Amino acid sequence: MSGANNSRLVLTRAVLWLVVGIAAVVAVNRFARGLGATTALTDATPWGLWIGFDVLAGVALAAGGFVIAATVYIFHLDRYHAIVRPAVLTAFLGYVAVVLGLLMDLGRPWNIWRPMLFWQPHSPLFEVAWCVMLYLTVLALEFAPVVFEGLRLERPLRIMRRLTLLLVIAGIGLSTLHQSSLGTLFLLARDRLHPLWYSPILPLLFLVSAVALGLMMVTCESLASSWLFRHRPEWPLLGGLTRAAAVVSLLYLALRLGDLAWRHQLVYLLEGSWASVLFVFEIGISAVVPALLFLLPSTRTSHAGVATGAVLGVGGFVLYRADVGGIAHLAVGGHHYVPALTEIVVSAGVVSAMALVFLFLVERFPVWEERPQVPGHFTAPMRDRVTGTFFGGPWFSRAHLGAAGLALGMVLGVALVEADAPTSAAARLRPVPAARTALIREVKRNPSPGHRLEVLSPEQVTQDPDGIEAALLVGGGRNGRVVLFPHQAHQQRLGGPASCGKCHHRNLRHDRGTPCTACHRDMYAATDTFAHQPHVEGLGGNASCTKCHQAGTAPARASARACDAPACHGGDVSTAAVAINRSKLPAGYAPGYRRAMHTLCIGCHTRHEQKTKVTTPYLSRCTTCHRDRAVEPEPATVVVARLEAP
Ligand code: HEC
Numbered sequence: 001m002s003g004a005n006n007s008r009l010v011l012t013r014a015v016l017w018l019v020v021g022i023a024a025v026v027a028v029n030r031f032a033r034g035l036g037a038t039t040a041l042t043d044a045t046p047w048g049l050w051i052g053f054d055v056l057a058g059v060a061l062a063a064g065g066f067v068i069a070a071t072v073y074i075f076h077l078d079r080y081h082a083i084v085r086p087a088v089l090t091a092f093l094g095y096v097a098v099v100l101g102l103l104m105d106l107g108r109p110w111n112i113w114r115p116m117l118f119w120q121p122h123s124p125l126f127e128v129a130w131c132v133m134l135y136l137t138v139l140a141l142e143f144a145p146v147v148f149e150g151l152r153l154e155r156p157l158r159i160m161r162r163l164t165l166l167l168v169i170a171g172i173g174l175s176t177l178h179q180s181s182l183g184t185l186f187l188l189a190r191d192r193l194h195p196l197w198y199s200p201i202l203p204l205l206f207l208v209s210a211v212a213l214g215l216m217m218v219t220c221e222s223l224a225s226s227w228l229f230r231h232r233p234e235w236p237l238l239g240g241l242t243r244a245a246a247v248v249s250l251l252y253l254a255l256r257l258g259d260l261a262w263r264h265q266l267v268y269l270l271e272g273s274w275a276s277v278l279f280v281f282e283i284g285i286s287a288v289v290p291a292l293l294f295l296l297p298s299t300r301t302s303h304a305g306v307a308t309g310a311v312l313g314v315g316g317f318v319l320y321r322a323d324v325g326g327i328a329h330l331a332v333g334g335h336h337y338v339p340a341l342t343e344i345v346v347s348a349g350v351v352s353a354m355a356l357v358f359l360f361l362v363e364r365f366p367v368w369e370e371r372p373q374v375p376g377h378f379t380a381p382m383r384d385r386v387t388g389t390f391f392g393g394p395w396f397s398r399a400h401l402g403a404a405g406l407a408l409g410m411v412l413g414v415a416l417v418e419a420d421a422p423t424s425a426a427a428r429l430r431p432v433p434a435a436r437t438a439l440i441r442e443v444k445r446n447p448s449p450g451h452r453l454e455v456l457s458p459e460q461v462t463q464d465p466d467g468i469e470a471a472l473l474v475g476g477g478r479n480g481r482v483v484l485f486p487h488q489a490h491q492q493r494l495g496g497p498a499s500c501g502k503c504h505h506r507n508l509r510h511d512r513g514t515p516c517t518a519c520h521r522d523m524y525a526a527t528d529t530f531a532h533q534p535h536v537e538g539l540g541g542n543a544s545c546t547k548c549h550q551a552g553t554a555p556a557r558a559s560a561r562a563c564d565a566p567a568c569h570g571g572d573v574s575t576a577a578v579a580i581n582r583s584k585l586p587a588g589y590a591p592g593y594r595r596a597m598h599t600l601c602i603g604c605h606t607r608h609e610q611k612t613k614v615t616t617p618y619l620s621r622c623t624t625c626h627r628d629r630a631v632e633p634e635p636a637t638v639v640v641a642r643l644e645a646p
Pocket residue numbers: 474475476477478481482483523593594597598601602605619620621622623624625626
């Protein structure tokens with residue numbers, strides 16, 4: 001029973017470290033290169049595996065904590081006392097996994113503290129955020145006595161003991177609230193969730209499934225630790241747990257099917273689509289099979305039967321959460337979300353890390369009533385007495401397999417990131433198409449003040465030619481949306497023929513209105529606007545070099561002559577009112593399209609907003625330019641602009 005001799009434990013640890021190693025590298029890559037480049041998440045499916053699995057399932061795993069705590073402290077079923085601590089520990093680690101998953105998934109994780117100071121009480125996510133923070137704190141406090149006991153800190157231990165009941169009650173309250181509020185959150189996704197999963201009783205289903213999952217998780221853990229540390233499972237306890245789990249699973253099954261029948265949604269089961277198959281599979285492994293295994297006399301006392309039931313049940317309920325969290329969302333714009341390998345690896349890494357922490361705490365602190373033995377068979381000396389060579393002592397000799405696993409994992413992680421790199425770099429580039437002209441009309445907005453601009457079809461134009469003006473549709477058309485820019489109206493407002501230079505700050509030769517996309521070519525990436533070869537050809541081939549490069553200097557960007565030098569493009573390039581080169585890019589590099597547009601458009605709108613006589617309210621707000629209605633019209637209705645020098 002010694003930990004060091006226990007090959008199962010050592011190997012399990014090494015594998016866990018391996019996965020952690022891979023995930024660590026992949027996670028660093030995710031923070032370095034961003035979500036878009038490293039995951040399958042898009043604007044259409046912004047929530048994927050990390051929310052569905054890490055967050056939703058992490059929360060669900062924690063249900064064991066409050067169920068067992070309630071059983072023991074509220075209902076006084078004292079024989080379950082032995083599993084309170086592991087259950088609370090699981091809950092705590094589940095919530096830590098939630099936080100890790102959330103940090104991975106947030107676009108701006110460094111802002112995670114904000115809900116604490118900036119309150120948005122109308123947002124369901126606000127409630128979720130507070131539940132996570134508070135319950136994590138409560139769980140940490142609930143578990144603290146174990147650590148104090150292990151460290152023999154008597155005074156804090158006594159204080160914590162007195163607080164136990166209070167913490168248990170707070171924990172139960174917060175946890176029930178949070179389980180169901182996560183369900184509430186998905187009530188918002190009425191149009192996104194497949195009808196087999198959407199239900200007005202989602203909050204109740206989340207709560208009931210969490211109880212079942214919690215019980216099965218504690219069963220799993222108990223079995224896993226008896227396997228790892230080679231002691232006999234506590235059968236009387238397990239029997240009680242599995243019977244309760246079976247009852248709750250059956251209740252869940254009845255609720256789920258009853259709800260679908262009541263709302264006449266069962267027809268979707270006969271659809272034969274992948275969703276109906278997924279539903280049957282999920283219900284089967286989460287509720288039906290475990291309940292049968294836990295109740296049938298032939299399997300309910302067999303090790304294999306109970307283990308199979310608990311593992312399937314945990315997997316099934318986790319799948320339920322992942323389905324609601326993302327898998328069963330309807331495809332938007334023809335895109336089906338399939339998690340990227342990086343997402344799967346990171347999720348596996350979070351679970352492995354939590355398992356390692358669990359093992360660490362179980363070995364060193366009195367988590368189980370019967371504490372597994374820490375190895376005492378051979379104590380390696382720290383250093384050689386004579387030569388002083390460092391041996392590292394017992395900890396080092398046991399840690400080496402784990403360290404090897406971690407190192408190997410990191411190598412594999414680098415390989416994975418590298419193999420993934422070319423595709424994701426290409427995915428990151430978003431070339432912007434040229435602006436298109438469309439005919440628009442102002443539509444009075446009723447009852448709110450102001451007006452809306454509406455893109456017209458050719459029929460509408462011939463039927464009613466009044467008040468028509470031309471506008472440009474600019475942008476990449478992400479999610480079918482473009483920005484509608486009233487070009488002519490702006491020219492008139494800003495001084496007619498003299499206005500051009502206020503926006504067209506740089507042009508190709510002999511032009512006053514070169515499209516911005518000629519230089520700001522990518523939505524986000526900066527692009528080099530300088531083409532070397534055409535310049536050399538136009539300026540006399542090999543004789544041209546010294547027109548730009550000073551003799552005696554190494555040819556480079558910094559030492560080359562500026563584009564707008566008087567002898568070069570000094571005359572062609574308009575002196576613009578645009579705030580130029582705040583982006584600190586090398587000369588000749590144009591910042592991304594979004595940046596150029598936002599700097600120009602929002603800059604001027606903000607200045608004008610402060611003046612009184614503007615008719616459009618909220619000129620600098622996102623919705624002035626990004627509107628729901630500025631959807632790209634059918635290609636046939638757009639008069640494609642021809643670019644010509646005036
Ligand atoms: C005065 C006009 C204006 C305002 C106000 C404005 N934008 Fe933009 N924005 C644009 C233009 C023009 C583009 C480039 C065209 C496009 O949408 O692809 C753009 C592009 C973007 C893009 C990139 C679109 C893509 O396809 O990747 C994002 C994201 C964006 N804006 C967000 C915002 C947000 C958020 C706000 C409010 C804080 C805002 N914008 C306010 C004009 C504006």
